[in-house]
Amino acid sequence: MIHTERLTRHFVSKKETIEAVKGVDIDVAAGELVAFLGPNGAGKSTTLRMLTTLLPPTSGKAWVAEASITDEPAVVRSRIGYIGQGDGAGHSFRVMDELVTQGRFYGMNSSDSHARAQELTKSLDLTSLEKRRVSTLSGGQRRRLDIALGLMHRPGLLFLDEPSTGMDPHNRANLWEHINRLRERQETTIVLTTHYLEEADFHAERVLVIDHGEIIANDTAANLKATLAGDRIVVTVDGNDLAAASAVVATRGSDLTTSNGSREVTIAGRFDQGTRTLPWLLRELDHVGVAVRAADVRVPTLDDVFLSLTGRSLREESEVAA
Amino acid sequence: MSTMVADTRAVFQREMSLVLRDPFSVIFSLVQPLVFLGLFGPLLAGSVDPAVLNGASPLQWFLPGVIVMICLFGTSATGSNLLFEIMTGSYERVLASPLHRSAILIGKAFKELAPLIVQAALVVVVSIPFGFKLYPVHVLAGLLLLGVFGVGMGAFSNALAIAARKREWMFWAVQQSLLFPLLILSGMMLPLEAGPRWIQVLGMFNPLTYIVDAERALFSGSFSDPAIGWAVLAAVLTCAAGLWVGVKQVARSTT
Numbered sequence: 001m002i003h004t005e006r007l008t009r010h011f012v013s014k015k016e017t018i019e020a021v022k023g024v025d026i027d028v029a030a031g032e033l034v035a036f037l038g039p040n041g042a043g044k045s046t047t048l049r050m051l052t053t054l055l056p057p058t059s060g061k062a063w064v065a066e067a068s069i070t071d072e073p074a075v076v077r078s079r080i081g082y083i084g085q086g087d088g089a090g091h092s093f094r095v096m097d098e099l100v101t102q103g104r105f106y107g108m109n110s111s112d113s114h115a116r117a118q119e120l121t122k123s124l125d126l127t128s129l130e131k132r133r134v135s136t137l138s139g140g141q142r143r144r145l146d147i148a149l150g151l152m153h154r155p156g157l158l159f160l161d162e163p164s165t166g167m168d169p170h171n172r173a174n175l176w177e178h179i180n181r182l183r184e185r186q187e188t189t190i191v192l193t194t195h196y197l198e199e200a201d202f203h204a205e206r207v208l209v210i211d212h213g214e215i216i217a218n219d220t221a222a223n224l225k226a227t228l229a230g231d232r233i234v235v236t237v238d239g240n241d242l243a244a245a246s247a248v249v250a251t252r253g254s255d256l257t258t259s260n261g262s263r264e265v266t267i268a269g270r271f272d273q274g275t276r277t278l279p280w281l282l283r284e285l286d287h288v289g290v291a292v293r294a295a296d297v298r299v300p301t302l303d304d305v306f307l308s309l310t311g312r313s314l315r316e317e318s319e320v321a322a
Numbered sequence: 323m324s325t326m327v328a329d330t331r332a333v334f335q336r337e338m339s340l341v342l343r344d345p346f347s348v349i350f351s352l353v354q355p356l357v358f359l360g361l362f363g364p365l366l367a368g369s370v371d372p373a374v375l376n377g378a379s380p381l382q383w384f385l386p387g388v389i390v391m392i393c394l395f396g397t398s399a400t401g402s403n404l405l406f407e408i409m410t411g412s413y414e415r416v417l418a419s420p421l422h423r424s425a426i427l428i429g430k431a432f433k434e435l436a437p438l439i440v441q442a443a444l445v446v447v448v449s450i451p452f453g454f455k456l457y458p459v460h461v462l463a464g465l466l467l468l469g470v471f472g473v474g475m476g477a478f479s480n481a482l483a484i485a486a487r488k489r490e491w492m493f494w495a496v497q498q499s500l501l502f503p504l505l506i507l508s509g510m511m512l513p514l515e516a517g518p519r520w521i522q523v524l525g526m527f528n529p530l531t532y533i534v535d536a537e538r539a540l541f542s543g544s545f546s547d548p549a550i551g552w553a554v555l556a557a558v559l560t561c562a563a564g565l566w567v568g569v570k571q572v573a574r575s576t577t
Contacts, residue, residue, distance in 0.1 A: 091410050
């Protein structure tokens with residue numbers, strides 16, 4: 001559905017060239033749900049804007065929905081849906097009018113467009129708002145309208161740029177319900193950008209981690225976590241048992257860290273399959289006479305993946321940016 | 323080509339929904355030309371040399387100028403709507419659609435031109451009791467000419483909006499500083515013949531001068547005035563140049 005070859009975009013600002021996207025190769029198969037994850041300014045949106053023909057690439061090639069973004073942009077546009085970061089609906093327009101004209105923009109006739117708009121207002125809970133001016137809608141309502149606009153022409157491939165930014169948890173859950181339903185019913189291919197770790201983790205089938213304009217990892221969230229972060233087991237023991245306990249932990253664990261309390265110490269190590277390893281570890285510690293006072297398994301997040309890839313925490317960066 | 327027409331129609335219908343859903347805006351737009359005609363017309367009648375008018379009603383001379391002025395005001399300001407759409411985000415959604423880029427510009431310009439027909443009809447009807455002589459076919463031809471010119475002006479205005487998208491105040495600053503020289507140097511409000519030679523020379527470089535001259539000829543019932551040929555050329559050139567610049571700007575507008 002998507003294939004890119006060394007897709008690159010530079011921006012020139014005050015005589016300085018900024019390499020926003022540095023020759024990325026991306027492949028997305030039909031029916032996939034792929035998330036571009038990375039901090040603000042990583043190049044996620046720039047990549048998305050190139051794939052949706054909004055921004056011409058500086059160099060490189062890309063085919064989206066079986067058409068070249070540089071040679072046949074109009075064909076690409078007719079086959080994809082795009083939900084951007086801003087409000088898709090014009091503030092001065094009425095909800096229903098915007099939906100119907102959106103259909104007409106994609107070549108639907110007036111009656112088809114009306115029928116489809118009605119279908120979408122019903123499924124996105126916008127029915128009572130049809131005659132309202134967009135400027136009077138709440139943030140959540142506008143976002144639902146954006147989704148409806150993006151789906152008017154039933155695109156086989158849908159791009160969403162930071163779809164849940166600024167949404168409350170309820171609306172975010174609602175959004176994902178719609179996206180998932182869309183995939184089940186119409187097998188829509190979905191590509192989205194996000195800097196929410198949980199979103200990429202729970203919903204995407206595949207995560208492309210983007211940083212400084214490059215793809216630094218590309219796998220399922222589970223594989224990324226298993227290979228790049230791993231589970232951590234933390235045990236708390238008496239300070240006198242530190243040496244004995246550390247020796248046992250080190251037999252299977254790696255990346256050991258210890259923290260000293262006044263009487264107790266905690267030892268943490270990285271393990272494969274933490275929940276399965278913990279019982280073994282407790283038995284072994286008991287065997288050498290160490291009394292374990294507390295034990296915990298910490299399952300990694302994508303933030304741990306990002307940390308192990310870049311040495312920086314994505315969570316901190318998004319918070320600083322927000 | 324057929325998709326081009328369909329695209330333009332779709333954009334036009336979207337824009338027109340703004341007008342149709344808010345009829346008050348139409349009423350208000352009708353008042354403006356009447357005010358101009360009612361207040362400026364009598365002043366002008368007293369100050370213009372009757373020789374310029376060839377014995378006809380001053381309205382015959384002034385009314386086409388008012389109609390050109392409404393067209394110029396409307397189409398040159400249309401970019402402000404686009405600027406608003408760029409800022410709120412809906413323009414990007416429109417760009418992501420397969421619409422012909424020039425259809426976006428033409429559809430938006432038509433929205434400014436459609437009320438012009440109603441406005442023109444109203445001022446004409448109101449003027450007839452005061453001595454204005456109506457030549458319907460000529461007036462229609464005049465409106466068609468204005469339409470071609472207006473599409474170009476609208477495209478220029480949208481191009482300006484895109485160029486000013488990162489500094490919105492720039493749009494009005496540039497629009498206002500171009501609008502009034504264009505307006506005054508076209509002889510729209512006061513005849514250039516009454517001014518000094520250098521004003522007349524400057525007027526010759528203003529495409530609007532030819533449009534205004536041709537509209538006056540047409541509204542007076544003449545198809546043979548040489549001004550009309552020049553005006554058609556000026557309108558077609560304005561339209562072509564506006565769309566060319568506009569489409570180029572649209573392509574650059576997301577960077």
